[in-house]
Amino acid sequence: MTMPVWAERPTRAGASVKGLVLALIVAGVLFPIYMVVLTSLSTQEAVSAAGGLVTVPGELSLAAYRELFAGGVVTRSIGVSLGVTVVGTSLSLTVTVLAAYGLSRPGSLLHRPLLFLVLLTFLFGPGMIPSYLLVSSLGLIDTYWALILPTAVTAFNLVVMRAFFMNIPDEVTDSARIDGASEFRILWRIVLPMSKGVTAVIGLFYAVGYWNAFFNATLYLNDSSKWPLQVVLRQFVLQGQSMFVGQTGETAIGGQVMPPSLAIQMAIVSLALIPVLVIYPFVQKHFTKGVIIGAVKG
Amino acid sequence: MPDRVTVVSPPDAGPVGGLPSPTGPRGKRARRHPLRARLRRDWQLLLMTVPAIGLLLLFHYVPLLGNVIAFQDYSPYVGIKESPWVGLSNFQWLMLDASFWDATLNTLTITAFQLVFYFPIPIMLAILLDSVVRPRLRLFIQGIVYMPHFFSWVLVVTLFQQMFGGAGLLAQILRDHGWSGIDIMTNPDTFIVLVTAESVWKDAGWGTIIFLAALAAINPNLYEAAAVDGASRWRRMWHITLPGLRPVFVLLLILRLGDALNVGFEQFFLQRDAVGRDAAEVLDTFVYWRTLLTGEWSYGAAAGLVKGVTGLILILIANKVAHRFGEQGIYKRS
Incomplete structure (x- = not known):
């Protein structure tokens, strides 16, 4: 895609701030979903080890389903x-x-x-x-x-x-x-x-x-x-x-x-x-x- | 009747987008035909509308008539025909009912709060999304942020509970670090922030659609000319982007004000018990709890009617104001 002449490249700081904000927004939508699905797929032991909701994948199982x-x-x-x-x-x-x-x-x-x-x-x-x-x-x-x-x-x-x-x-x-x-x-x-x-x-x-x-x-x-x-x-x-x-x-x-x-x-x-x-x-x-x-x- | 109120697409403005009129031989000239000839020509079209019109009549217009019970002392055992008429006494009681006014105040407070803390977010998000140049990346992010709009309120509230509730992730992390856990889901003081955050999570992304359309309609030559004249990025945003969004912004703002008595029902219904009535009772939940749990049908119908009629007046005023601003009237369902 060719850039129009007037759309000069953003400064590095500007681009990284924008990227960070967008990444945070996307993560904010996806993270709760990820956490819920992961917990549903975890074994009882993995849930206990996490002290509740699982955020880092441990042992997985389909037992709940x-x-x-x-x-x-x-x-x-x-x-x-x-x-x-x-x-x-x-x-x-x-x-x-x-x-x-x-x-x-x-x-x-x-x-x-x-x-x-x-x-x-x-x-x-x-x-x-x-x-x-x-x-x-x-x-x-x-x-x-x-x-x-x-x-x-x-x-x-x-x-x-x-x-x-x-x-x-x-x-x-x-x-x-x-x-x-x-x-x-x-x-x-x-x-x-x-x-x-x-x-x-x-x-x-x-x-x-x-x-x-x-x-x-x-x-x-x-x-x-x-x-x-x-x-x-x-x-x-x-x-x-x-x-x-x-x-x-x-x-x-x-x-x-x-x-x-x-x-x-x-x-x-x-x-x-x-x-x-x-x-x-x-x-x-x-x-x-x-x-x-x-x-x-x- | 509000014949100037235009709903989404103007009823008789013909085709959208300036394409040739599809009326052809069926256009205005058709009116000269006698009724029989028009019936012979259009009966199939009429037949097609019958199921939808029937459903709307039955489930929309018939209940509208059912509002007469607001003027009765209705009892389900004797029905509408036999129930005694009581004039305006239900409305009189309502006006003296402190809990009705509490619910009204809560509703208006939440509307005002969300005007400040929810309303601008789709605009900012739209400008941010619009600045993503790579089309695939942009489409991906749009896809992600639109998605929560399609989740149910039960699901959204549940997800928030899992993040911020007493047994949620936040409390879990706090406890792991030796602090006491907190439960945001049951705290009446912060409830207004919570429901606004939920609304932002669910619908702010979807709300960008209309602003993205407005952004796409801005003539790129304006940016080019401004850039040639040496206007910086921020100045271009201030003098071109924001004025380009103004018509949509003004319109949506007016319509939101017209819709001030609606803050959403299910969201509050689901959380009312957890935070208590003082913070979470809004007009819709008031109607529900006063009627279906106590059997005061007429009283609840009166409350619903007051809300409905006030809402209608607000919308008509909002639409008038929109015309005043030179905008086309739209009614958009939230």
Whole structure:
């Protein structure tokens, strides 16, 4: 990359200060994650030797994960979280893509009032209490749909998607329309293949929303066997509540209560963390200008 | 109705970025067609919007109507239709409720604190990131700092607990060196610093996106001309970079003020018990604890409605001010 003439090389002191600050910022983000994952992978002896959280790798083991995946609360909650995320994201993405395309042509029938209806939801949330009463009167308490339907459509995502669709020039779809293709076909065969980036990003937004959803679950699910991972994380790690032996899958001393070991706690944290870490790099490249920036700036 | 409030992209400004209008034969001329013809032409588009509109109507607009219980003495056993109407008495009680005002004061204090100690950080970070010349390195750092935005609040609070809590890394290190351990997670006096630090860790990186876009839009010729005229690095930053960021800065600042009653719910919900109500009760948690734990539905709904309506007024004022400053109105969800 050639440097513009006016961007003279920074002084050595300036460059090293900048480098140091950036390195500290990156370390500040990565270090807690590193520490948690490392502790979850350490043996009980390594945890004891470190006096708690492990920062220097010692003896490693997968024992914590084996215990968690042997069946029990955590295994089940991961299943719940994955299921809600997959079903919810598919539903949200389908509904959002359809509506974004349906609203992408100004001048179409009812275009203005419908758009207004969507945009107005930005200004005024429905409120926690009336929402709860509605979900409860629909009979959705203690069902997984309570975690999906109320948040299935986000006006923000819809508007971002719509802005992207509106940027696709008409000429692209006109010939198909003249050939008599239906709007659904045009959306599926022409518009969506051109919009992979924005679809990936909006999909990530929805998926992360479902995976991270915590408060809806505490509000709408009384039945602890239906809890998603975030609620379990709060219960057993943040609040340090005791797990019944056996809830972790361990069956040695039946019925006895003991707090989960630090490695197990950190394994639960890691399990909440890892899916985001895995999917994120694939979507991150689409964050670049055009998708989010174009939409956010309007 | 706030017809000038523009949400993210202006509803009828047509395509973003000056591309040719996609209206074509479906543009303004279409309005002359009779309804039947338009229906025949657009029914597929309409059909596509049905699921989303239905979901929004059901889960957004119907509960909006449910706010009428704020004017009732609502009981879940008899329902909205049968519950007695009590006029404004819930609101009267609310105005006399010291704990409501405490929650309001906490909310506003936290907003003010974060305006000073959170708000400028994404700008500084954006300028720093923008100065990284090597594209791959820059993309890598951006990727890292955006990431925590995608973590849940449970996760973020847990990570902070592991670093700074009573059994966390900091306390562990202090104890190893013979000092007594400290527990920042349960100290009400420093709570405001803690929640701000958490917000910075989680969202400051993501917040740079909009400033990076503004930086990219600054005409490089300005820098060149200034450099030719002998302006130093710092002078160029002061006279070109910062003025280039001003419109976005002013806009976001006004919108943050309009959003002053929202400091985030889950973050406070999760930590309220650890530090106590005096420091951590904000308006949203007040509504939750007053209603769902005591069964005072109408009272909680009244508190929620007061917050919602005040928030709406603040946003509309903020938007007006934004127009006054010559900025395009945006409402950005936090």
